[in-house]
Amino acid sequence: MEDVPMTGADAEITAPPSLRVQQEQGCLSVFFDGDWIWRAPQPSLMSLDKALGKGVTEVFCHAGAVKQWDSSLLALLLRLRRQCEEARIAFRADTLPPHLKRLLEEVPQIKPPAAPTPEQPRLFQSAGLKAISVFDGAYRALYFTGECAQALARACRVPKALRWPECRMVMQECGPASLGIVGLISFLTGCILAWQGALQLRQFGAEIYVADLVGVGLVREMGPIMVAIVLAGRIGASFAAHLASMEASEEVDALRTWGFSPVQFLVLPRLMALTCMMPLLVLYADLLGILGGLMVSVGVLGVARSAYLSETWQALQLSDLQVGLLKSLVFAAGVAGIGCATGLKADRSADGVGVATTSSVVKSILFIIVVDAIFGACSHT
Amino acid sequence: MSANETKAIVVRNLDCGYEQKMVLLGLNFEVRHGEIFVIMGESGCGKSTLLKHLVGLNPPSAGEVVFLGRDFSSARGPEREEIQKRFGVLYQSGALWSSLTVAENVALPLIEHTALDKKIIAELVMLKLALVRMDPYAHFFPSELSGGMKKRVGLARAMALDPKILFFDEPSAGLDPPSARELDDLMKRVRDTLGTTLVVVTHELASIFAIADNAMMLTKESRGLVEIGRPAEMARQSPHAEVRAFLNRLPRGHAGTTKSHDTN
Numbered sequence: 001m002e003d004v005p006m007t008g009a010d011a012e013i014t015a016p017p018s019l020r021v022q023q024e025q026g027c028l029s030v031f032f033d034g035d036w037i038w039r040a041p042q043p044s045l046m047s048l049d050k051a052l053g054k055g056v057t058e059v060f061c062h063a064g065a066v067k068q069w070d071s072s073l074l075a076l077l078l079r080l081r082r083q084c085e086e087a088r089i090a091f092r093a094d095t096l097p098p099h100l101k102r103l104l105e106e107v108p109q110i111k112p113p114a115a116p117t118p119e120q121p122r123l124f125q126s127a128g129l130k131a132i133s134v135f136d137g138a139y140r141a142l143y144f145t146g147e148c149a150q151a152l153a154r155a156c157r158v159p160k161a162l163r164w165p166e167c168r169m170v171m172q173e174c175g176p177a178s179l180g181i182v183g184l185i186s187f188l189t190g191c192i193l194a195w196q197g198a199l200q201l202r203q204f205g206a207e208i209y210v211a212d213l214v215g216v217g218l219v220r221e222m223g224p225i226m227v228a229i230v231l232a233g234r235i236g237a238s239f240a241a242h243l244a245s246m247e248a249s250e251e252v253d254a255l256r257t258w259g260f261s262p263v264q265f266l267v268l269p270r271l272m273a274l275t276c277m278m279p280l281l282v283l284y285a286d287l288l289g290i291l292g293g294l295m296v297s298v299g300v301l302g303v304a305r306s307a308y309l310s311e312t313w314q315a316l317q318l319s320d321l322q323v324g325l326l327k328s329l330v331f332a333a334g335v336a337g338i339g340c341a342t343g344l345k346a347d348r349s350a351d352g353v354g355v356a357t358t359s360s361v362v363k364s365i366l367f368i369i370v371v372d373a374i375f376g377a378c379s380h381t
Numbered sequence: 382m383s384a385n386e387t388k389a390i391v392v393r394n395l396d397c398g399y400e401q402k403m404v405l406l407g408l409n410f411e412v413r414h415g416e417i418f419v420i421m422g423e424s425g426c427g428k429s430t431l432l433k434h435l436v437g438l439n440p441p442s443a444g445e446v447v448f449l450g451r452d453f454s455s456a457r458g459p460e461r462e463e464i465q466k467r468f469g470v471l472y473q474s475g476a477l478w479s480s481l482t483v484a485e486n487v488a489l490p491l492i493e494h495t496a497l498d499k500k501i502i503a504e505l506v507m508l509k510l511a512l513v514r515m516d517p518y519a520h521f522f523p524s525e526l527s528g529g530m531k532k533r534v535g536l537a538r539a540m541a542l543d544p545k546i547l548f549f550d551e552p553s554a555g556l557d558p559p560s561a562r563e564l565d566d567l568m569k570r571v572r573d574t575l576g577t578t579l580v581v582v583t584h585e586l587a588s589i590f591a592i593a594d595n596a597m598m599l600t601k602e603s604r605g606l607v608e609i610g611r612p613a614e615m616a617r618q619s620p621h622a623e624v625r626a627f628l629n630r631l632p633r634g635h636a637g638t639t640k641s642h643d644t645n
Contacts, residue, residue, distance in 0.1 A: 012491045038491075038495045038497055038542070041496065042496065042498060042501070045498065045500075045501075054606075070543040071505050071508060071509070071543050072495075072497060072501060072505065072606055074505075075501050075502075075504035075505040075508055076501060076504070076509060078504050078507075078508055079500060079501065079504045102574070103574060105507055106511075106512065106574060107512065109513040113516075113517055113518075113519055113520060115520050116520055190617050213636070262549075334437070349524055350478055351480055
């Protein structure tokens with residue numbers, strides 16, 4: 001019999017693969033023919049599977065007519081051999097070409113390991129685990145806040161402890177590089193507020209109060225919230241992804257082994273940069289938002305420009321600005337802290353980086369809304 | 382049959398590098414069917430860059446790469462995909478897809494590129510894993526494996542479509558000596574049992590001497606290849622001092638054991 005070696009992926013198909021079964025009493029002969037290459041259309045295995053169940057005691061494989069073959073024939077023979085073993089049928093491969101036989105012997109017994117069955121969580125067990133994870137998360141958040149406070153105190157005592165070059169680089173990313181997106185969103189928010197407000201106020205002939213609505217609404221609420229949400233997506237997520245990648249590539253471990261605190265080295269510059277930049281961005285967003293409201297009021301509602309500006313000036317109080325800026329400071333610290341903390345505790349894998357990034361954005365937005373609600377509740381009591 | 386078809390790989394006048402920075406210029410070499418061909422050289426000489434150009438991750442600035450008689454560098458669309466299925470790559474870290482199990486990693490190319498029955502694919506996956514002795518770990522995730530195990534699974538995945546050519550990027554990097562030896566033996570076994578051509582980028586001397594039929598030495602200074610030959614012979618009697626120094630593990634600038642034919 002001709003010993004045809006295994007064909008590689010460059011083989012040309014001359015005849016499609018086929019198999020034929022022939023049974024004589026308990027003896028089943030399986031004849032393979034053609035080119036058994038995975039790129040060729042594969043024959044059905046039904047006839048073979050059916051024949052095996054009919055009192056067969058011995059299976060003979062004949063592959064002498066096979067012109068070319070690759071792993072697909074080998075896999076089929078392995079499957080047949082296992083079926084025979086399971087059904088206690090003798091499997092005879094003596095007539096196979098030596099190359100094929102050798103490869104069959106190379107992998108004598110492959111038994112796919114049983115897939116691990118995931119343990120079904122019980123109700124009390126999962127509730128308990130959830131409670132533990134909530135407490136654990138709260139403890140870690142508190143611990144991280146403490147570490148940040150400690151690092152900040154150290155930076156105040158020893159200004160060299162803060163890595164200024166990194167801080168400046170992050171400031172550039174948070175501030176000037178975000179002006180475009182923050183400006184556009186704030187301007188459009190001002191336009192939308194003015195338009196929606198005008199629709200209601202027009203019924204009472206009070207279009208001029210659109211200026212109050214836009215001014216106070218933006219400076220107190222919408223400005224800080226919109227900027228914080230934009231930065232949570234743009235900057236908080238990038239902090240999380242960056243730190244998670246550093247964790248995955250053991251850069252954070254290297255810092256620790258050198259005795260550097262990752263919080264001091266990585267978190268503090270980001271925290272400082274975002275906390276410095278967010279209030280400035282909020283001021284910029286307030287101005288652009290008021291400009292948007294002004295353009296809608298003057299262009300669409302026919303309100304005089306000077307009247308709009310003087311109404312805005314009268315409506316706005318210093319306390320509105322103070323509350324807005326205070327909120328922006330808290331939001332900045334929260335977004336930076338959550339981004340960094342999520343990145344630092346990420347799993348060391350590509351998945352871990354993705355999960356940390358998503359989780360940081362979700363947590364940051366939740367934080368922003370909850371803190372804003374607390375501010376709202378406090379300012380009315 | 383043309384002369385090119387008798388070779389697994391033919392590289393002609395290939396320039397390798399990134400935009401402004403060309404690392405290798407006018408490279409010419411051939412790899413025979415069924416041989417283990419090692420690309421060696423000091424760190425930074427462009428070994429991995431050359432590999433990226435060979436497997437098509439970087440487009441060549443000039444020159445051509447011919448696999449099994451078909452020009453890969455100028456091939457586009459379906460023809461390029463067809464040629465890509467004829468070679469496999471084992472990356473330095475294994476580059477397993479972390480969200481898939483070991484078996485799923487090997488199965489993915491078979492599911493995407495073949496019309497084989499699911500049961501046959503499952504059998505093929507176990508066969509490839511058994512060839513690299515990783516069948517007991519079929520349901521493990523890559524994060525649960527050691528570096529050597531990841532590389533073995535990476536090899537099983539690279540072999541999924543029965544390629545005629547396999548590329549290895551620094552296969553011994555990060556492995557303990559027994560694991561590196563096992564991988565060397567495995568590579569030889571793959572060549573002997575399947576007749577696959579292996580192109581290995583490495584600077585591990587033990588591996589080079591253990592597996593290479595032919596080796597090509599690249600240097601930073603020449604921005605190209607200095608010599609091609611059998612490693613043992615090159616170590617003894619290469620006319621190039623840097624080749625002898627490299628293969629005899631001597632400090633740079635050392636003339637090596639033979640000083641008679643220095644050309645530099």
